[in-house]
Amino acid sequence: xxxxxxxxxxxxxxxxxxxxxxxxxxxxxxxxxxxxxxxxxxxxxxxxxxxxxxxxxxxxxxxxxxxxxxxxxxxxxxxxxxxxxxxxxxxxxxxxxxxxxxxxxxxxxxxxxxxxxxxxxxxxxxxxxxxxxxxxxxxxxxxxxxxxxxxxxxxxxxxxxxxxxxxxxxxxxxxxxxxxxxxxxxxxxxxxxxxxxxxxxxxxxxxxxxxxxxxxxxxxxxxxxxxxxxxxxxxxxxxxxxxxxxxxxxxxxxxxxxxxxxxx
Amino acid sequence: xxxxxxxxxxxxxxxxxxxxxxxxxxxxxxxxxxxxxxxxxxxxxxxxxxxxxxxxxxxxxxxxxxxxxxxxxxxxxxxxxxxxxxxxxxxxxxxxxxxxxxxxxxxxxxxxxxxxxxxxxxxxxxxxxxxxxxxxxxxxxxxxxxxxxxxxxxxxxxxxxxxxxxxxxxxxxxxxxxxxxxxxxxxxxxxxxxxxxxxxxxxxxxxxxxxxxxxxxxxxxxxxxxxxxxxxxxxxxxxxxxxxxxxxxxxxxxxxxxxxxxxxxxxxxxxxxxxxxxxxxxxxxxxxxxxxxxxxxxxxxxxxxxxxxxxxxxxxxxxxxxxxxxxxxxxxxxxxxxxxxxxxx
Numbered sequence: 362x363x364x365x366x367x368x369x370x371x372x373x374x375x376x377x378x379x380x381x382x383x384x385x386x387x388x389x390x391x392x393x394x395x396x397x398x399x400x401x402x403x404x405x406x407x408x409x410x411x412x413x414x415x416x417x418x419x420x421x422x423x424x425x426x427x428x429x430x431x432x433x434x435x436x437x438x439x440x441x442x443x444x445x446x447x448x449x450x451x452x453x454x455x456x457x458x459x460x461x462x463x464x465x466x467x468x469x470x471x472x473x474x475x476x477x478x479x480x481x482x483x484x485x486x487x488x489x490x491x492x493x494x495x496x497x498x499x500x501x502x503x504x505x506x507x508x509x510x511x512x513x514x515x516x517x518x519x520x521x522x523x524x525x526x527x528x529x530x531x532x533x534x535x536x537x538x539x540x541x542x543x544x545x546x547x548x549x550x551x552x553x554x555x556x557x558x559x560x561x562x563x564x565x566x567x568x569x570x571x572x573x574x575x576x577x578x579x580x581x582x583x584x585x586x587x588x589x590x591x592x593x594x595x596x597x598x599x600x601x602x603x604x605x606x607x608x609x610x611x612x613x614x615x616x617x618x619x620x621x622x623x624x625x
Numbered sequence: 626x627x628x629x630x631x632x633x634x635x636x637x638x639x640x641x642x643x644x645x646x647x648x649x650x651x652x653x654x655x656x657x658x659x660x661x662x663x664x665x666x667x668x669x670x671x672x673x674x675x676x677x678x679x680x681x682x683x684x685x686x687x688x689x690x691x692x693x694x695x696x697x698x699x700x701x702x703x704x705x706x707x708x709x710x711x712x713x714x715x716x717x718x719x720x721x722x723x724x725x726x727x728x729x730x731x732x733x734x735x736x737x738x739x740x741x742x743x744x745x746x747x748x749x750x751x752x753x754x755x756x757x758x759x760x761x762x763x764x765x766x767x768x769x770x771x772x773x774x775x776x777x778x779x780x781x782x783x784x785x786x787x788x789x790x791x792x793x794x795x796x797x798x799x800x801x802x803x804x805x806x807x808x809x810x811x812x813x814x815x816x817x818x819x820x821x822x823x824x825x826x827x828x829x830x831x832x833x834x835x836x837x838x839x840x841x842x843x844x845x846x847x848x849x850x851x852x853x854x855x856x857x858x859x860x861x862x863x864x865x866x867x868x869x870x871x872x873x874x875x876x877x878x879x880x881x882x883x884x885x886x887x888x889x890x891x892x893x894x895x896x897x898x899x900x901x902x903x904x905x906x907x908x909x910x911x912x913x914x915x916x917x918x919x920x921x922x923x924x925x926x927x928x929x930x931x932x933x934x935x936x937x938x939x940x941x942x943x944x945x946x947x948x949x950x951x952x953x954x955x956x957x958x959x960x961x962x963x964x965x966x967x968x969x970x
Contacts, residue, residue: 366747368709387862391835391946398744398838402711490736493743509968515957517732517964533964535957598970601736606949612860612880619862619878623854625943 366429367401374405375500376480378468378553382460383421383487384413387625388605390420392487397428403496405480409467411460412436420624437463455574457486462563465556474557481506483550488605491547495599498591499550505583508592510548511601519545521588521595529588529595541585542576547600549575555582711774713749720824720845721750723813723898727805728766728832729758733950735765735970737832742773748841752825754812756805757781765969782808799911800919802831807908814905817898825898829891833950836892840944843936844895850928853937855893856946864890866933866940874933874940886930887921892945894920900927 379400383389393410400406408430412421415438425432437459461484472478481502485491499506507529509520514536521544522531532543542549556562565577592599612618619625708714724745728734738755745751753775757766762781770777782804806829813827826847830836844851852874854865859881866889867876877888887894901907910922937944957963 363705363707364713364749365707365709369707387857388946388948390943391856391948394837394946395740395744395835398747399740401747402743490740492739511736511970512732512953515954517955517958517970518968520964535963596968598968601733601739601970602953603733603736604951604953606951608857608947608949609860610862613862618880619865623863623865623941623943625856625862625946 367406367431368404370431371405376405376407376478376553377403377496377500377550378407378409378464378480378482379485380409380411380461380464380482381485381487382411382413382457382464384456385418385420387608387610389487390424390625392605393421393424396485396487396491397424397430399491399493400430401428402493406431406496408432409464410434411464413439413457413460433467435460435463435467455569455571458564458566458574462566465563468553468556469560472553472557474560477554477557480553481550482553482556484546486546488603489547490601490603492599495592498599502550502552502589504555504587504589505549505551505579506589506591507544507549507595508590508600509595509598510545511598512604513545513548513602514543518598519543519548521548521590523590523594527590527594529585529590531585537572540573540576542579543572544575544579545602546575547602549579549588551582712746712751712776715776716749719750720826721752721898722748722841722845722895723752723754723809723825723827724830725754725756725806725809725827726830726832727756727758727802729801730763730765732953732955732970734832735769737950738766738769741830741832741836742769742775744836744838745775746773747838751776751841753777754809755779756809758784758802758805778812780805780808780812800909800914803909803911803919807911810901810908813898813901817902819899819902819905822898822902826895827898827901828895831891833948834892835946835948837944840937843944846934847895847897847936848934849900849932850894850896850924851934851936852889852894852940853935853945854940854943855890856943857949858890858893858947859888863943864888864893866893866935868935868939872935872939874930874935882917885918885921887924888917889920889924890947891920892947894924894933896927 381396383393397408400408408425410421410425410432412418412435414436417434417436422434425434439456439459465482468482481499483499495508498508507521509518511518513519514534516535519532519534521529522533524530532538532540534543537543559582562578562581564574569577726741728738742753745753753770755766755770755777757763757780759781760783762779766779770779784799784801784804810827817823817825826844828841828844840853843853852866854863856863858864859879861880864877864879866874867878869875877883877885879888882888904927907923907926909919914922
């Protein structure tokens, strides 16, 4: 008997396509390592990693090869002008947008609308924390499913408001609860079928007000009453919007103390 | 006449025919039944242990290799079955890794322990010793541990607070986690007999660090104390033991106080259980420990520099990162709280 990691692929289970934008910084390898350790438990998971870089890096390539996950490795560099937000409009391109859109584009290129695979798309940033239960909740999404997310909007968690009939009727948030979709990126999943049916639905690149990025995509896909609440009618927290501190590297000094060839 | 002859032939020894048919058909029926069952049901008998009562078994992917030689040779069927269970099945030959994790209640606690558990769930023969800094074992941790399926021990000890000086804060002179790690050492010494104990390794894993799966396999072969580099400590990309050409540790590649007896982070070493049991008075020093000397306070009672075993390709690879999680902004909860406090995060 050989212990396999990830679990063997199943012909009957819908596939979960996880799109993760990532960028180079000291903690990148650590974040991707612990994220991979979580994904390695999830059956029929396909990880779409999109680097914000002009070329696919060795660090990410090697990590993906070694992990054993089913993966697709893409890259697209966010132009400097967008990164710095140097426009006269006081808005910005939220980080990861181009990368997530490239992930959607790859899906639309890879699968045909006439014979869509059973599955969902989920946007998972590399520093959040995901329970294993979350993936089973999202697996059978018909259109768009939603659930609470911890540590967003200045709260312990934000959550959809669910009526006794099990329909989403609003948003339990303090920050701008009247947004069409007052929900964090980690709080929803979309069926592949829907992504392929609406080939023009993407995250808006520019002119997006803070907190409206998710809306810019979802408004073209679904209306509020079409949302499917998960996680016990949105009463359980299965995902946490954790953020990792930037490590102090002050003792590296000007010329560097550690061997730069040792990958961190 | 012919018809009569045919008829009588057909009516001939029926009993013998029936017996012959039965003796031929029966073994094949049995063989087919067994074969049919074995391709449907999981073959692996999962070894159940104390904490692992909810192991998920997803066996599939049968690989059949048949070696057919001649009629006289024995047909050998070798089947490699790939199984996934969480955690992996217990093995009788692997040393147990006892992972000691002190933990304390704060908003990100459940998230940290969830992602740590997700990593530990891949490691065979792992025993998680979770020690809460609390007066009582909390329901949050009790539930979390039970739901993971891991082999675990749940302990608690509260670090005394110095109310007079700072109200709610802990006594600043006791480094965080010390009493909890010491309690785990004591539990190990009370639970395992140094004469006939199963092989084991002790590793101190804080709940906010990041661990690669490779790290656990590196430490499994520890004879006394093994060491390796740790990222994001001492104000550097990483700190590492200095290893000479003979594969012996002779110093420490750090900027901060490289002359400490053991200039190494808590996450950078593992100790053989036997040594813990032999040196039964070795503990982390509680008070009067200078910053950065906590690890030395234990290790100097266990081993000398020359005895250290360098791992991770002679300490050239990073397999563990001292990550830290930001404190979440909860300003919108306001004074009376906005979210439902009954919803656990």
